[in-house]
Amino acid sequence: MENLIFSLHATIPIFLVMVGGYLCKQIKMVDDHFVKILNSFNYKITLPILLLTDIAEADFYAVWDTKFVLFCFLVTLFCILVISILAKLFIKDKSIIGEFIQASYRGSAAVLGVAFIQNIYGSSSIAPLMILATVPLYNVAAVIILSFTAPGSTGLDKNNLKKSLKGIATNPIIIGIFLGMVISMTRIEIPFILNKTLHNFSVLATPLALIGLGAGFEGRKALAKIKPTLICSLTKLFIMPAIFLPMAAMLGFRDEKMVAILIMLGAPTTASTYIMSKNMGHEGVLSSSCVVATTFLSSIFITLWLYFLKLYALI
Numbered sequence: 001m002e003n004l005i006f007s008l009h010a011t012i013p014i015f016l017v018m019v020g021g022y023l024c025k026q027i028k029m030v031d032d033h034f035v036k037i038l039n040s041f042n043y044k045i046t047l048p049i050l051l052l053t054d055i056a057e058a059d060f061y062a063v064w065d066t067k068f069v070l071f072c073f074l075v076t077l078f079c080i081l082v083i084s085i086l087a088k089l090f091i092k093d094k095s096i097i098g099e100f101i102q103a104s105y106r107g108s109a110a111v112l113g114v115a116f117i118q119n120i121y122g123s124s125s126i127a128p129l130m131i132l133a134t135v136p137l138y139n140v141a142a143v144i145i146l147s148f149t150a151p152g153s154t155g156l157d158k159n160n161l162k163k164s165l166k167g168i169a170t171n172p173i174i175i176g177i178f179l180g181m182v183i184s185m186t187r188i189e190i191p192f193i194l195n196k197t198l199h200n201f202s203v204l205a206t207p208l209a210l211i212g213l214g215a216g217f218e219g220r221k222a223l224a225k226i227k228p229t230l231i232c233s234l235t236k237l238f239i240m241p242a243i244f245l246p247m248a249a250m251l252g253f254r255d256e257k258m259v260a261i262l263i264m265l266g267a268p269t270t271a272s273t274y275i276m277s278k279n280m281g282h283e284g285v286l287s288s289s290c291v292v293a294t295t296f297l298s299s300i301f302i303t304l305w306l307y308f309l310k311l312y313a314l315i
Contacts, residue, residue, distance in 0.1 A: 007306040010120050015299045017207055021214025030215050039212045039271075046205035047110060048176030053202045055128045055180030056190065063184075065129065068257055072133035072264055075244050079105045079265075080141045083235065091228070096286045098149030099277050100228055103290035104235045106138050107267030108213070110173055115206045116302075117259050120315070126256040128177040130264050136168045142276055150281040216271060217295060229289040232269070236294050237301040241266040245305070249314055258314050262305050268294035 024030045030038075055063070083104045087097050114127045143163075168174060183190065190198070241262060248261045274287040309315045 003307055003310040006310050007303045010116060010306050011299060011303045014115050014119060014210060017210040018214035018217070018295075021211035022217045023214075024211070025215040025217075035212055035215045038208060039216070042205060042208045042212060044172045046201050046208055047114070048172040049198050050114060050176075050202040050205035051110075051128045051131070051173060052176040052180040052183075053195075053198050055177060056183040058184055060181060060184035063126065063129070065257070067251070068126075068253065069129050069133045071248065071251065071253070072130050072261065073137060075247075075261075076105065076134045076137050076264070079240055080137075080145075084145065093228075094149075095151060095283065096225065096228060098146045099273070099282050099284070099286040099290075100232055101145050101149075102142050102273050102277065103269045103287055103294075104232045105240075106142065106270055106273050107236065107264065108270040109134055109138075109264055109267055115210060116263055117256055118206060120259060121256050126260050128180065130260040131173060132177055134264055135171070135174065139168055140165070142273070143280075146277060146280040146282060213271070213295065217292060225286045225289050228286055229293050232286075232290045233293045233297055236269060236290075237266050237297055241301075241305055245309070249312070255315055258309055259306075262302070262309065266298070266302060266305060268298040 021030075025035070080101070084101050087101050087104075091097050091100060110127075110131050117127050182188075244265055245258075245262060248258060253261060269287075269290045271291050274284050274291055277287040278284040306315070
């Protein structure tokens with residue numbers, strides 16, 4: 001019972017904030033325009049500052065773990081390749097293959113990764129390492145996959161690939177992580193006034209991100225393409241964690257690193273999958289359905305995974 005209570009304490013407050021965001025949208029307190037601005041503000045300002053401050057205040061040489069970063073990168077790459085092969089072999093509707101692949105591997109690592117680690121451990125200095133290992137790969141793989149599977153595709157869209165690479169280089173979250181690493185490595189002391197200002201912004205990151213996720217939730221879209229949506233959700237929330245969490249345990253990952261790996265593998269599909277799919281000529285219905293379904297179901301699955309990790313003293 002103690003382990004279940006721990007798991008509920010780790011997950012329920014996070015999802016209740018998302019529910020609060022959803023209810024604000026339903027009672028017309030916020031609208032789509034507000035949600036768009038909120039998500040942009042959070043993505044460009046508060047999340048990068050949070051990651052910057054967390055890693056800047058950590059001892060880089062103590063926090064950095066090459067084995068952990070390589071594990072996150074290689075597992076993500078393996079999942080992308082295997083899901084791509086299986087989707088090509090077994091999905092009959094070729095028009096949804098690209099969306100299915102992207103929605104199956106690309107989770108909301110930055111937002112929920114930070115939220116869960118903070119909620120359990122009070123800081124998120126490990127989350128940037130996981131983000132650094134996965135997010136650039138997410139973006140490059142998405143461009144390649146969606147280019148080759150788009151209706152009427154003639155191969156890789158070089159313009160989109162170039163745009164994606166530029167986007168990675170100018171990604172506010174990656175920049176925040178990089179600056180935090182530089183400050184931590186060089187042991188630069190941030191002046192008190194600037195440090196206090198940064199912290200005032202950083203405390204906004206998690207609640208604003210969760211409110212934005214909840215307010216953007218559209219339940220009716222989950223009914224579209226229900227079969228591939230359920231397969232994708234099962235892959236994202238159950239199969240990938242079931243395969244790689246035991247492997248992570250055998251390699252000796254524990255506590256914050258194990259929670260970061262859980263979120264990397266089992267976080268709900270990020271809303272950016274829908275945006276990218278639409279922008280690259282795909283219908284987008286499956287992407288939006290997967291975002292909604294995995295967001296809803298993750299409240300159950302992540303709680304269960306945390307329960308088992310706590311039960312076996314891995315966190």
